[in-house]
Amino acid sequence: MTAAERDEHRDEHRGPDRDASRPDSNVVPLGRDTPAEGADANRPGGGRGRRRPTAAADKRATVTLKDVATAVGVSQSAASMALADHPRISEATKEAVRAASARLGYVPNSAGRALRAGRSTSIAVVVPQTGQHVFGHPYFMHLLVGVTAEANARDAALVVSTNPDESHGVAAYERVLRSQAAAGAIVASASISDPNVNRMVDAALPVVLVGRFVHLPHAASVGIDEVAGAAAIARHLVQDHGLTRIAHISGPLNHQTAVDRYEGFRTALAESGRQCTHTLAVGDFSEESGMLAARQVLDSMSDVQAIFAANDEMAYGAMLEIRSRGLRIPEDIALAGYDDFGVSRLTTPGITTIHVPAEALGRQAAAILFDLVDGTTPDPVHTVLPFELVIRESCGSHTA
Amino acid sequence: MTAAERDEHRDEHRGPDRDASRPDSNVVPLGRDTPAEGADANRPGGGRGRRRPTAAADKRATVTLKDVATAVGVSQSAASMALADHPRISEATKEAVRAASARLGYVPNSAGRALRAGRSTSIAVVVPQTGQHVFGHPYFMHLLVGVTAEANARDAALVVSTNPDESHGVAAYERVLRSQAAAGAIVASASISDPNVNRMVDAALPVVLVGRFVHLPHAASVGIDEVAGAAAIARHLVQDHGLTRIAHISGPLNHQTAVDRYEGFRTALAESGRQCTHTLAVGDFSEESGMLAARQVLDSMSDVQAIFAANDEMAYGAMLEIRSRGLRIPEDIALAGYDDFGVSRLTTPGITTIHVPAEALGRQAAAILFDLVDGTTPDPVHTVLPFELVIRESCGSHTA
DNA sequence: GCGATCTGCTCTAACGATTCAGCACTTCGG
DNA sequence: CCGAAGTGCTGAATCGTTAGAGCAGATCGC
Numbered sequence: 001m002t003a004a005e006r007d008e009h010r011d012e013h014r015g016p017d018r019d020a021s022r023p024d025s026n027v028v029p030l031g032r033d034t035p036a037e038g039a040d041a042n043r044p045g046g047g048r049g050r051r052r053p054t055a056a057a058d059k060r061a062t063v064t065l066k067d068v069a070t071a072v073g074v075s076q077s078a079a080s081m082a083l084a085d086h087p088r089i090s091e092a093t094k095e096a097v098r099a100a101s102a103r104l105g106y107v108p109n110s111a112g113r114a115l116r117a118g119r120s121t122s123i124a125v126v127v128p129q130t131g132q133h134v135f136g137h138p139y140f141m142h143l144l145v146g147v148t149a150e151a152n153a154r155d156a157a158l159v160v161s162t163n164p165d166e167s168h169g170v171a172a173y174e175r176v177l178r179s180q181a182a183a184g185a186i187v188a189s190a191s192i193s194d195p196n197v198n199r200m201v202d203a204a205l206p207v208v209l210v211g212r213f214v215h216l217p218h219a220a221s222v223g224i225d226e227v228a229g230a231a232a233i234a235r236h237l238v239q240d241h242g243l244t245r246i247a248h249i250s251g252p253l254n255h256q257t258a259v260d261r262y263e264g265f266r267t268a269l270a271e272s273g274r275q276c277t278h279t280l281a282v283g284d285f286s287e288e289s290g291m292l293a294a295r296q297v298l299d300s301m302s303d304v305q306a307i308f309a310a311n312d313e314m315a316y317g318a319m320l321e322i323r324s325r326g327l328r329i330p331e332d333i334a335l336a337g338y339d340d341f342g343v344s345r346l347t348t349p350g351i352t353t354i355h356v357p358a359e360a361l362g363r364q365a366a367a368i369l370f371d372l373v374d375g376t377t378p379d380p381v382h383t384v385l386p387f388e389l390v391i392r393e394s395c396g397s398h399t400a
Numbered sequence: 401m402t403a404a405e406r407d408e409h410r411d412e413h414r415g416p417d418r419d420a421s422r423p424d425s426n427v428v429p430l431g432r433d434t435p436a437e438g439a440d441a442n443r444p445g446g447g448r449g450r451r452r453p454t455a456a457a458d459k460r461a462t463v464t465l466k467d468v469a470t471a472v473g474v475s476q477s478a479a480s481m482a483l484a485d486h487p488r489i490s491e492a493t494k495e496a497v498r499a500a501s502a503r504l505g506y507v508p509n510s511a512g513r514a515l516r517a518g519r520s521t522s523i524a525v526v527v528p529q530t531g532q533h534v535f536g537h538p539y540f541m542h543l544l545v546g547v548t549a550e551a552n553a554r555d556a557a558l559v560v561s562t563n564p565d566e567s568h569g570v571a572a573y574e575r576v577l578r579s580q581a582a583a584g585a586i587v588a589s590a591s592i593s594d595p596n597v598n599r600m601v602d603a604a605l606p607v608v609l610v611g612r613f614v615h616l617p618h619a620a621s622v623g624i625d626e627v628a629g630a631a632a633i634a635r636h637l638v639q640d641h642g643l644t645r646i647a648h649i650s651g652p653l654n655h656q657t658a659v660d661r662y663e664g665f666r667t668a669l670a671e672s673g674r675q676c677t678h679t680l681a682v683g684d685f686s687e688e689s690g691m692l693a694a695r696q697v698l699d700s701m702s703d704v705q706a707i708f709a710a711n712d713e714m715a716y717g718a719m720l721e722i723r724s725r726g727l728r729i730p731e732d733i734a735l736a737g738y739d740d741f742g743v744s745r746l747t748t749p750g751i752t753t754i755h756v757p758a759e760a761l762g763r764q765a766a767a768i769l770f771d772l773v774d775g776t777t778p779d780p781v782h783t784v785l786p787f788e789l790v791i792r793e794s795c796g797s798h799t800a
Numbered sequence: 801g802c803g804a805t806c807t808g809c810t811c812t813a814a815c816g817a818t819t820c821a822g823c824a825c826t827t828c829g830g
Numbered sequence: 831c832c833g834a835a836g837t838g839c840t841g842a843a844t845c846g847t848t849a850g851a852g853c854a855g856a857t858c859g860c
Contacts, residue, residue, distance in 0.1 A: 064816060065818095074839075075839070076818095077840065078839060080817065081818085089839080107575050109515070109579055109580050109817070110520075110579040111515040112511075112815070112816030112818090115845045115846065115847090116845055117817085144560070148560065148562050152572065157561065158559065160544070161557065162548050162552065163548075180509050181522070316746060343742075346747055348747070464846060466846080474809075475811075477811075477812090477847095481809090488806095489808070490807080493809085509845085512846030512847040512848090515845090515847075516847045516848050
């Protein structure tokens with residue numbers, strides 16, 4: 001339960017007991033499609049009780065290439081070559097095969113194809129830390145949007161794997177690669193020490209890392225310059241707002257991202273030419289930890305002028321703590337975050353942050369992975385995408 | 401660009417080596433390797449950087465069952481049966497095979513296995529509407545968390561498919577099933593009219609729908625009672641707060657969810673025993689549309705006492721519009737939303753809403769799908785999970 | 801002592817797609 | 831008019847896995 005949820009009233013409503021109260025109704029048209037509402041059958045809790053044995057299952061006959069070939073009257077190989085647009089197949093045959101294929105609804109069996117080809121058409125997205133806390137983060141959603149866009153463009157399926165449990169000495173997501181269920185993987189947000197990722201890279205499996213992995217300098221990666229992003233925030237606070245007593249709430253320091261953001265912050269302060277003081281509190285990227293860290297900061301550094309949290313969620317946690325002490329943002333304390341996945345936009349005041357182009361990262365990672373699978377080494381090995389400094393009200397800037 | 405983003409200053413920081421259209425800027429190297437291409441790199445085909453042919457690729461030798469068998473000195477079938485714990489294989493041989501398998505890092509080839517078995521072990525999650533707007537919604541994130549949890553528990557891979565484009569007369573996500581890349585699919589958030597979903601159901605493919613599909617009464621589904629949820633909100637506003645002039649901002653009315661929520665709202669008002677007035681504005685579940693709809697409502701119904709938006713994002717948009725007119729929430733106008741995926745918790749004041757148990761829905765849908773794939777018809781066909789009314793400050797309630 | 805049963809394995813045939821060698825047959829150059 | 835090249839297809843092999851038939855050798859019942 002997060003901080004904000006603690007003081008809410010919650011009424012639980014259980015499902016299917018309310019069937020009585022449903023008067024016949026009509027839907028206001030407003031120029032839209034009017035749904036056919038009559039069918040009561042799909043009513044929740046409706047058809048309860050009976051149990052039919054599965055009969056329909058037999059119906060789904062799979063159409064194979066052989067069926068198509070037979071329908072046309074050519075050999076299976078001819079059909080295959082026709083669909084592949086092989087030059088040694090006559091146009092007439094190709095046309096006939098295509099027609100039959102469409103008519104019968106032929107879809108090539110991916111297992112057969114993958115087996116023959118020696119590799120799958122799918123790619124995997126791997127999120128090593130399991131648990132809602134990490135996987136449920138909007139970052140992945142955005143990343144996924146980018147990856148799917150690219151995968152769709154190439155007619156490739158996308159496998160999502162999150163399970164680091166080792167079944168037979170191999171993490172589940174490595175098994176996805178080794179079993180050839182996916183031709184390659186995009187690895188997001190591994191902690192610095194995750195040995196599984198190293199193993200995949202060492203095994204020369206096609207892997208693209210999202211983020212910076214200092215101990216894997218030769219693996220292809222996509223990321224933004226986190227250090228520069230944090231530095232941009234720091235400079236904004238110091239130079240644009242003249243704040244010199246600043247606290248940083250970092251993420252867990254076994255995450256490269258957390259380390260980089262902290263480093264960018266410190267470096268920028270040091271290079272600012274001003275006399276700056278700073279302090280550090282370590283969080284875990286959760287809202288709750290941001291709140292705790294802010295408490296610690298406010299207790300120990302009474303004259304703090306600004307707090308820069310390593311992500312927006314912690315910044316939001318800090319905002320709650322700051323408010324609970326009757327302090328105003330930005331008048332009494334300025335606040336900044338990092339990520340810009342939505343949270344920072346919704347708060348009042350909006351939180352100044354670095355916009356991380358997660359979708360573009362996903363797209364790019366996928367593009368590179370496809371190249372890698374095709375046997376091309378990306379150049380450069382590490383792709384760096386631009387970020388944006390998004391200035392909102394929490395730092396004291398005035399926006400229209 | 402959403403409403404809230406409109407009035408922000410954004411500084412873009414790009415990687416070095418930009419195209420001319422953007423101002424040059426500073427990306428600090430700080431120990432990074434080669435930096436990168438920016439927007440240009442997003443185009444996979446565009447004649448960009450050089451590429452070295454991969455050499456490492458040859459290294460990854462795949463271990464097959466034959467290798468294991470040879471290592472042990474038995475036939476391939478014996479090895480297969482040993483791993484399957486077949487009773488006709490001696491314990492000694494089984495042990496030897498298991499040992500060799502672990503030592504060599506054998507992972508069964510999923511294509512081979514799927515081909516032989518006639519079906520894949522993976523399941524698919526299908527999100528018919530493509531585009532970030534829908535797919536990027538936190539709802540899917542939560543749903544996915546639930547589905548992966550269940551899939552992980554069964555050692556099944558998860559395929560995510562979003563592409564409704566018909567490549568050869570078949571939507572991409574139907575192809576996932578037909579190609580046997582996945583044994584079955586969970587379909588989330590299809591619009592009422594999506595013919596592809598119908599086709600999959602008609603073809604007796606193993607499909608579990610999330611939500612209510614009135615026109616597909618026999619397909620297995622999982623959902624909550626949306627009508628009852630909306631009714632709970634309406635009753636709270638009318639009975640607990642005595643509000644009688646209420647506007648509803650609905651989602652697009654070709655979405656069953658939008659229709660159901662609207663209906664629950666109207667029905668509850670009608671049955672409240674009070675003299676209620678209501679009005680409707682149609683949005684599209686986006687924050688921006690919520691803002692527009694609120695504008696419309698406030699212009700046309702000057703004495704409106706409450707606005708109930710069909711989801712939290714539109715409620716947030718409405719909040720922005722209400723505020724921009726100098727009205728207070730909840731003193732001047734009460735506000736309620738639906739979904740509780742986080743947005744409503746972060747705003748000030750927090751938005752009263754219905755908590756949709758998306759993760760549980762995902763879990764349940766996956767469980768049912770696995771049964772379906774195994775040939776069991778679920779009973780009941782339509783599973784309804786409980787929701788919660790979450791009372792926050794936006795409706796005028798006071799929370800501790 | 802000898803058929804019957806059991807044990808522990810091997811052999812073979814699929815699953816569906818692709819590819820390559822090869823086979824008829826035509827066309828063509830000289 | 832004959833070898834060479836070109837055209838359009840077929841047949842067979844292959845990818846990795848698994849299931850079922852079958853086959854030696856040991857064990858057992860009587």
